[in-house]
Structure formats: structure tokens, C-alpha cells
Amino acid sequence: MNKSGYILGIDTSNYTTSLSLVDLMGNLVDDIRMMLPVELGNVGLRQSDALFHHIKNIPQASKPLMDNIKLKGELVAIAAATTPRPVKDSYMPVFMAAKSYGETIANILQIPFYEFSHQEGHIEAGIWSIDRKVNKEFMVLHISGGTTELLKVDKTNSGYNIEIAGGTSDLSAGQFIDRIGVKLGLPFPAGPTLEELALKWRGNSIEIPVSVKQTEVSFSGPETFLRRKINEIKSKEQIAYSVFSCIGSSLSKLIINGFNKYPLEDIIIVGGVAANSQIKSLIKGAKKLQNINIHFADSRYCSDNAVGIAILGLNNYLRRNKV
Structure with missing residues (x-):
């Protein structure tokens, strides 16, 4: 089993395009976030507009992110936030960007694709940021x-x-x-x-x-x-x-x-x-x-980010592969 590699996390929330890389030791390699533009005086974006911006942002964010792993290893799994919450019928169009890009890349590379909710990503990022283990309610x-x-x-x-x-x-x-x-x-x-x-x-x-x-x-x-x-x-x-x-x-x-x-x-x-x-x-x-x-949670990982999603993907990858 390959002991080197990286997990890519993708999260496309209402107002932030997020890509994160973690290695197999759980170290954060890179974390790129791009805020979606909102005109002054407005209090948000329509889902269709937000989805459009995510589709534009992901290719821009991916290049500097992937430059960090050249000659150091390879992607072994991809994880994405594909729903708002981990319950049946939880859905928002913006998360289709993360699901579509993530699943497509995983299919091309023939590596695992893991799906989580945006809320689970927030929880995992918070726990990871304070370096705390939780095994109970x-x-x-x-x-x-x-x-x-x-x-x-x-x-x-x-x-x-x-x-x-x-x-x-x-x-x-x-x-x-x-x-x-x-x-x-x-x-x-x-x-x-x-x-x-x-x-x-x-x-x-x-x-x-x-x-x-x-x-x-x-x-x-x-x-x-x-x-x-x-x-x-x-x-x-x-x-x-x-x-x-x-x-x-x-x-x-x-x-x-x-x-x-x-x-x-x-x-x-x-x-x-x-x-x-x-x-x-x-x-x-x-x-x-x-x-x-x-x-x-550490203030750097309170706002929307893909770090928790990447860590959840890592945990699933390690559980399925005795690395």
C-alpha cells in the first residue's frame, strides 16, 4: 500500500469556493478559498449565480493548489461537500459544483470519491483545528x-x-x-x-x-x-x-x-x-x-472551508486502506 499521497477536499458553499489538501498524516498541505462576489447593498446571492461563480473559481483555485504536490506524491482520494446537512433530501444547488468536479476527477484518476455534508465539514474542521479527539456524544x-x-x-x-x-x-x-x-x-x-x-x-x-x-x-x-x-x-x-x-x-x-x-x-x-x-x-x-x-474552533477554520471535508475523506481512506 502506498504510504504517500494526498486527499483533496472540495466545498462550494453559498459564498466561498474552497479547496484543501491534506497528506496521509493529517497535515494540512494547502487551503485555498475564494469568496464569491456580492454587489454592495445586496444581502446575498441567488443559488444560480453562486453556482456559476463556483464553476469559474474551481479551475482557478486548483492550479496553485496542485502545484504544491508536484513531484511529492499523488492524489489518492477526493472528498466533497455535496449536501448542506447529513439528512435525507438535504439539497442546495451550489454543492453540485463540488460533487460534479470531485466525482469527475476521481473517475478520471480512478481513485475513491467520498461524499459528506457541509455541516459535517464544519464540525470536523473545528475538531481538527483544536486537535481534539471525540469518541462519544x-x-x-x-x-x-x-x-x-x-x-x-x-x-x-x-x-x-x-x-x-x-x-x-x-x-x-x-x-x-x-x-x-x-x-x-x-x-x-x-x-x-x-x-x-x-x-x-x-x-x-x-x-x-x-x-x-x-x-x-x-x-x-x-x-x-x-x-x-x-x-x-x-x-x-x-x-x-x-x-x-x-x-x-x-x-x-x-x-x-x-x-x-x-x-x-x-x-x-x-x-x-x-x-x-x-x-x-x-x-x-x-x-x-x-x-x-x-x-x-480555531478562528481560521470557523468560516466556510474544505479542510474538514478533506480530513473526513482522509479518515475514510485510512479506514479502508491499512496505510
Whole structure:
């Protein structure tokens, strides 16, 4: 059995084209991400437009990525995010780009092709980034541009069994951030620039009503409340700070209620919103969360990426081949 080689991971989410290479030791060789263009003032892309950009981006991203393995080894497997979640009938057109390119390359090279969900990729990237082994049930808080879900997770041989334990009843945390950010004239996705504004604020937070019932959180009410207040508030910095304060407080309550229902030991927090320093600080500082093992994914691997997909592919390849 060949002891050298690489696994290629591909993920084509709503707003990022991602390609990653890992070697058979689980080391990240390269990680290339290309953000999809969104016109200023818009709060997203149509699926057809996003798919078009992925089709254009993958060939551009693949050349520098594959240059790194010339004369060093060869591709032995390809893994792709082909669905949003690991459940029946989970589907979004954007993931067809990853599936189509990945499966075609695998067929041509006559190597294995492994399919996973985008959500499993987020979880695996988070676990890999903190170098943590998990062999039992644990909780995951997945907070991103399109998702706010509290998950009960159990690792399987090939990926994860995931049960939704709670989450948003309307807007995701990322949508709340983006809608307010775009309203303030910031580019989409608004998270990074809104955070820059928030870090400059030194005063009090606007008292935005927090809406959490059991394991269900709502951000539509806070968004509506803040939209009505925007013209009255002179400081964009205060608005930005208040958005993240509201989200941090809401998610802290959601986690507390989730662990009251499912008394597990650990929670891993993943997704683009998990990279926000203010939200991290609020969750870590919540008194009622002090007895829960909270693990934030490394901020570099919180946002959409193909690293977790590549690692899942590696795990499957090693299990099937005694390398």
C-alpha cells in the first residue's frame, strides 16, 4: 500500500469556493478559498449565480493548489461537500459544483470519491483545528451566515450522526449580522467589518430584547428593533457592538437550555460567526456556562472551508486502506 499521497477536499458553499489538501498524516498541505462576489447593498446571492461563480473559481483555485504536490506524491482520494446537512433530501444547488468536479476527477484518476455534508465539514474542521479527539456524544453550536443550530452529535465510522437539539426559529445569527451591516452600508458578508466597528466602541450596549424560549432562539425581533433604532443612534460602532452583545447573550441562554435538556460534557462551537471575539468572550464569561467544556474552533477554520471535508475523506481512506 502506498504510504504517500494526498486527499483533496472540495466545498462550494453559498459564498466561498474552497479547496484543501491534506497528506496521509493529517497535515494540512494547502487551503485555498475564494469568496464569491456580492454587489454592495445586496444581502446575498441567488443559488444560480453562486453556482456559476463556483464553476469559474474551481479551475482557478486548483492550479496553485496542485502545484504544491508536484513531484511529492499523488492524489489518492477526493472528498466533497455535496449536501448542506447529513439528512435525507438535504439539497442546495451550489454543492453540485463540488460533487460534479470531485466525482469527475476521481473517475478520471480512478481513485475513491467520498461524499459528506457541509455541516459535517464544519464540525470536523473545528475538531481538527483544536486537535481534539471525540469518541462519544457531544454538542455542537453551528453559527454561520445561513445556520444557527444547536446539535447533538455522535461520531460514526464515516462521519457524524446529527440530531437538531435547538436553534433559530427565523433568522440565523449571520443573517442578523449581515442585514444590520448592509443597512449601515457595509459590504456583504458584513461580519468582519462590523466586528472592526464594534471593537472601537467603549460605551454601553443598546438594550436589544433577547428572545430565547427553551432551545429556540429568535433574531427577527432583535433585528426589527434595531432597524427602528438605527436612525436615532449616531454611532455605528455602538450599533455593531450591540448586535454582537445581543447574539452572545442569546446564544449563551440557548447553550444553557440545551445542556439542561442534554447533559453532555462538551460543546464545540463552529461556523463563521464563531470567529467573532466579542461573542466568544460573552459565551466564555457566562456564569451558568462555567461547568461546561466549551471549545471554540480555531478562528481560521470557523468560516466556510474544505479542510474538514478533506480530513473526513482522509479518515475514510485510512479506514479502508491499512496505510
